[in-house]
Amino acid sequence: MKFKAIKPVGMLVTAATAMSLVSCGSKQQQQMQMPAPQIATITVGYGTSDVESGYPATLKGKTDIDIRPQVTGFITKVCVDEGQQVHKGQVLFQLDPVQFQAAVESAEAQVRLAETSLATAQLTADNKRKLFDKNIISEYEWQLAANSLVQAKSQLSAAKAQLVSAKKNLAYTVVTAPSNGVIGSIPNREGSLASPSSAQPLTTVSDNSQIYAYFSLNEKDILKLAQNGAKSLNSSVSQMPEVSLRLANGEIYPEKGKVATVSGVIDNTTGAATVRALFENKSGMLRSGSTGMVLIPQSTDSVLLIPQKATFEMQDRKFVYVVNDSNIVSTQPITVSPVTDGKNFVVLSGLQPGQRIAVEGIGTKVRDGITIVPTDPSAAQQPAAQPQK
Numbered sequence: 001m002k003f004k005a006i007k008p009v010g011m012l013v014t015a016a017t018a019m020s021l022v023s024c025g026s027k028q029q030q031q032m033q034m035p036a037p038q039i040a041t042i043t044v045g046y047g048t049s050d051v052e053s054g055y056p057a058t059l060k061g062k063t064d065i066d067i068r069p070q071v072t073g074f075i076t077k078v079c080v081d082e083g084q085q086v087h088k089g090q091v092l093f094q095l096d097p098v099q100f101q102a103a104v105e106s107a108e109a110q111v112r113l114a115e116t117s118l119a120t121a122q123l124t125a126d127n128k129r130k131l132f133d134k135n136i137i138s139e140y141e142w143q144l145a146a147n148s149l150v151q152a153k154s155q156l157s158a159a160k161a162q163l164v165s166a167k168k169n170l171a172y173t174v175v176t177a178p179s180n181g182v183i184g185s186i187p188n189r190e191g192s193l194a195s196p197s198s199a200q201p202l203t204t205v206s207d208n209s210q211i212y213a214y215f216s217l218n219e220k221d222i223l224k225l226a227q228n229g230a231k232s233l234n235s236s237v238s239q240m241p242e243v244s245l246r247l248a249n250g251e252i253y254p255e256k257g258k259v260a261t262v263s264g265v266i267d268n269t270t271g272a273a274t275v276r277a278l279f280e281n282k283s284g285m286l287r288s289g290s291t292g293m294v295l296i297p298q299s300t301d302s303v304l305l306i307p308q309k310a311t312f313e314m315q316d317r318k319f320v321y322v323v324n325d326s327n328i329v330s331t332q333p334i335t336v337s338p339v340t341d342g343k344n345f346v347v348l349s350g351l352q353p354g355q356r357i358a359v360e361g362i363g364t365k366v367r368d369g370i371t372i373v374p375t376d377p378s379a380a381q382q383p384a385a386q387p388q389k
Contacts, residue, residue, distance in 0.1 A: 061206035107163035121152035
């Protein structure tokens with residue numbers, strides 16, 4: 001018979017224990033070999049927040065005048081072009097004057113006829129008066145002559161009024177600019193029928209020397225502006241700082257503007273009041289009908305400011321990495337103001353002055369529970385020294 005050799009149990013246990021110790025030792029060695037990452041940190045403190053609140057705005061010229069004809073006629077000449085700068089009194093359109101010129105000539109003939117009738121009535125009345133004074137004719141005959149004279153004078157006045165009206169209608173065939181401005185679109189050209197009852201104007205003259213930017217403030221903004229009634233709205237508006245205008249292409253308009261008026265009625269459908277800001281437009285760059293964004297600066301003292309790059313978002317909540325006295329990182333939820341300057345957040349809750357937070361490596365090097373070596377952010381931004389050749 002053959003017997004198999006049986007290894008002692010104690011030997012197996014000893015081997016397993018030795019392997020475990022070797023494994024733990026290697027892990028500890030790896031952890032000891034990995035240095036703590038150097039992460040820039042800052043100490044949270046109070047500061048001044050200078051932010052800008054943006055409000056969508058519609059731009060309109062100082063005056064936007066619809067040009068409509070005052071008489072009906074065919075357009076014979078368009079004297080301007082779209083986008084052209086015009087001055088007050090400049091000819092814009094000419095309408096066919098033939099029928100209106102004929103009306104003037106007819107009215108002039110009626111005036112001459114009335115003048116002749118008046119002269120005849122005057123001679124008759126004077127003659128009848130002499131005969132009546134000599135008791136040759138009755139008072140009745142003299143009164144008839146006097147009434148004819150009054151009627152002739154009235155007919156002359158009516159003829160002259162008709163002539164004035166005819167001349168005015170003839171003048172209306174030349175359509176002029178009521179003010180300085182820029183010509184808008186011209187939908188009707190030569191040969192088109194122009195009428196005062198037409199729904200579409202001939203064109204629009206916009207005085208763009210100054211531009212009004214119309215935007216809206218909600219009820220909360222109005223109450224905040226008036227300090228809940230502690231100040232009058234007019235005085236609050238007059239003390240508002242100058243505002244900026246962001247154009248449709250994202251650029252900032254070089255001229256500053258001033259909030260001029262706030263409507264006294266809040267729209268029930270929108271819950272907002274219309275506000276008007278005035279911008280100078282000497283270069284004519286701004287055009288009526290354009291859009292933009294009015295930026296109102298807001299300065300707040302003694303607020304907690306942190307860089308936006310120091311935060312990360314998870315499930316619609318913002319977090320920062322707080323560093324304790326042992327340089328161990330922990331995750332901390334915070335609440336920030338929705339109004340920002342694009343670089344910093346105003347912390348409303350979650351942090352206290354004097355706490356340290358990580359400002360680099362967010363989402364890459366920094367994790368909850370690790371130990372770091374804090375560094376100065378300004379030193380991290382300095383360029384590395386070039387090696388000497």
